[in-house]
Amino acid sequence: MAEFFGKRWHDMGGDPAGHINHDQHDFALWEKRVDALMVLASSVGLMNTDSLRRVLEDMGKESYETMTYYERWIASVSQNMVEAGAFSTAELADKMAQVKARGATYGDAT
Amino acid sequence: MPHDHHDHDTLSPSGHPYRKDDDTALSYWQVLEIAVRELLIEKGHITAVQVHDQINTMDARSPANGAKVVARAWCNPEFKSALLADAAQASRDMGFDIGPMHLIAVENTASVHNVVVCTLCSCYPRNLLGLPPDWYKSRAYRSRTVIEPRKVLSEFGVDIAQDVQVRVHDSTADMRYIVLPAQPALARGLLENELAQWVTRDSMIGVGIPQAPI
Amino acid sequence: MKVRVHNNWPPGHIRTPAYLRGKVGEVERDIGLFNNPEQNAYRLPPQERNLVRVRFTMSEVWGDAAETPDDVIEAEIYAHWLEPA
Numbered sequence: 001m002a003e004f005f006g007k008r009w010h011d012m013g014g015d016p017a018g019h020i021n022h023d024q025h026d027f028a029l030w031e032k033r034v035d036a037l038m039v040l041a042s043s044v045g046l047m048n049t050d051s052l053r054r055v056l057e058d059m060g061k062e063s064y065e066t067m068t069y070y071e072r073w074i075a076s077v078s079q080n081m082v083e084a085g086a087f088s089t090a091e092l093a094d095k096m097a098q099v100k101a102r103g104a105t106y107g108d109a110t
Numbered sequence: 111m112p113h114d115h116h117d118h119d120t121l122s123p124s125g126h127p128y129r130k131d132d133d134t135a136l137s138y139w140q141v142l143e144i145a146v147r148e149l150l151i152e153k154g155h156i157t158a159v160q161v162h163d164q165i166n167t168m169d170a171r172s173p174a175n176g177a178k179v180v181a182r183a184w185c186n187p188e189f190k191s192a193l194l195a196d197a198a199q200a201s202r203d204m205g206f207d208i209g210p211m212h213l214i215a216v217e218n219t220a221s222v223h224n225v226v227v228c229t230l231c232s233c234y235p236r237n238l239l240g241l242p243p244d245w246y247k248s249r250a251y252r253s254r255t256v257i258e259p260r261k262v263l264s265e266f267g268v269d270i271a272q273d274v275q276v277r278v279h280d281s282t283a284d285m286r287y288i289v290l291p292a293q294p295a296l297a298r299g300l301l302e303n304e305l306a307q308w309v310t311r312d313s314m315i316g317v318g319i320p321q322a323p324i
Numbered sequence: 325m326k327v328r329v330h331n332n333w334p335p336g337h338i339r340t341p342a343y344l345r346g347k348v349g350e351v352e353r354d355i356g357l358f359n360n361p362e363q364n365a366y367r368l369p370p371q372e373r374n375l376v377r378v379r380f381t382m383s384e385v386w387g388d389a390a391e392t393p394d395d396v397i398e399a400e401i402y403a404h405w406l407e408p409a
Contacts, residue, residue, distance in 0.1 A: 006333025007342040013229030013280065014343040014386070017253035020265060024243045030140050035241070036164035037147055040156045047367075053231055054337040054365035069232075069247055071139040078146050083367065087149045095145040106140050212355075229341055256343065258391045276395040282339050283375055283400035284358045 009061035030106055031070040038077050047080035055079050167207075172240040173311035175206055176288055179238070180314065181305035183215075184293040197288060201238055208237040216279060217290045218316075223270050225263065225316030226279045226287040227255040233281035235288050239314060246315065256280060266317040289316040296322065325351045327378060328409040329401060337365035340405045344397075348409045349380035352398055360402070374403035 027035075041047050055076040056063075063072055082089055102109040150156045179201055183190040193200040197215035201208050213235055216224040228234065229252050234242035245251055255262050259276045263269070270276055279287045291313040297305055297320065312318025331346035339361050355377060359370035378401050383393035 006335070008335075011230060011342045012249060012253045013227075013256040013341045015249075015253040017250040020245050020248060020250040020254070020262065022245050022266075024245070027241060030143050032165045032168065033147060033161060034143050035168060036161050037143070037150065037156075039164055039168075040160055041150065044155050046155060048364050050337065050359075050361040050365035051367055053361075056231070057337060064249070067139075069244070071137075074139050074143045074146065078142055081146060081150070086155055087153060091149060092142075092145055095149055096141050099141050099144045099148075100136070104136060105134065106136050109136050109141065110144055229343075230339060256397055257386060257389070259395065260391055272392075276392065278395070278397045280341060280397060280399040282341060283355075283361070283402070285355065285377075285400055 008057060010057045010064070030110075034070045034074045034077065038073060041077060041081065041086070046084040046086050047077065051080050051083075052076050168236070168241065171237060173309075173314065174306070175201075176235070176239045176311070176314045177306040177309035178302075179204060179206070179288070180290060180309045180320075181302045183290055184297075184305055185302045190290075193290065206238060211235065211237040212285050213238065213288060214279075214285050215288050215290045216277065218292045220292075221273070222275050222277055223263075223268075223316065224277045224279060224287075224289045225255060225259055226281065226289060227252060228281040229253070229256055230280075230282060233286060235286035237286075238288065239311060243311070263317060266312065268317060268319060288314050291320050294320050294322075326409040327351055327376070327401075327406040329378075330405050330407065332405075337362060340401055341399065343385060344378075344380065344399060344401070347380055347384055349378040349384065352377040352379045355400065360404075375400050376403055376406060377401075378406070 038047070038052060042049065042052075052073070056072055059072060059075060063075070067075070078092065081087060082092070099109050147161060151158055151161075179193065179197075182204065183193050189200065192203070193215045194217060197213040198208060198211060200215075201213060216226075218224055227246075232242060232247040232252075234246060236242065251262070256278050259278050260270055263276070281287060291309065293305070294308065297308050300308075307323040308320040310318050310321060313320045326348055327350075328348045329340060329344050329346060333345070353376075355375040357372040358375050360373045361370075363370040377398055379396050379398045381393065382390035382395045382397065385397060
């Protein structure tokens, strides 16, 4: 290709790639909740599909390599919420500390 | 706030077993999910009931819904025309709540085989078929399907004859796609509800063909 | 109707795939007006833009590397990324 400077990492149609892993994983409750949060936050106008994607893209290639799908989604939803003014990073910090203090497992903390 | 403690031996409404997640060590991203959810609820943007209901709504969406749409198209030429003209409306007319999703059905024929991909992210007709499989969202599928679809299809067990054209649909914008697979010869004469059992999720993405139920 | 995809490479959220930029295709159908994702992504009030499905042959897109020259790719491209060819 003559000029691919400016092609972004997520824009991967035609890139060389190897075997497609056909494994599937069942969706955990927390993942289904992430999905629901995206849909609901979008329905009340705090974000939209395009802003979800934009943040995902701006998270960079390494996020795609190292984080799971819904880990990236919750990171994007959270950033979208901060951008929309739904809550502040300070409120998020306090809330996350409270959640962590509840216990060691997802079941304890939810 | 209500705490859903799921019996790990039962299936979730989507038909998949729950992951034994509730007992594993809490991860940073799980903490974030709980925090985001609780803050949004506390601030009055959403409610816990809405979260619960939305999960149930998504769980009720599965390939079985798409299979019913395909089976009706096989049985009913008027419905098939309507489906090909406006797949979203045809799905709604069958009673499926697909929300605001825009849907295009692309028909496999003797001379055309369709396959769907989203190279830019992972767009999928989730409001009809439910959540997409992991491989659909993978780098390898997203990269390769637009440049070597026949090789990808053969890896999925589908070999396309040279005199058949492959059409790759890249879901780049607001449309979502469902492949209307060809009705297998062996499935002729069956009732609509029997036909639905032949329609696999992969055949509606284009990486499979309908198969006799096991 | 033949159209060419602009060979532009701006940064930011763009829904025109890199592999199609500069390529010539045939309009398959007009889909109508949708909110411009390039604005929506930044939570700016979006203008509606016309969305078009365009069909490209594999040989047009990949040249000699095409797996099967007459297979096609169909993608939705916003009209502001297209010019007559």
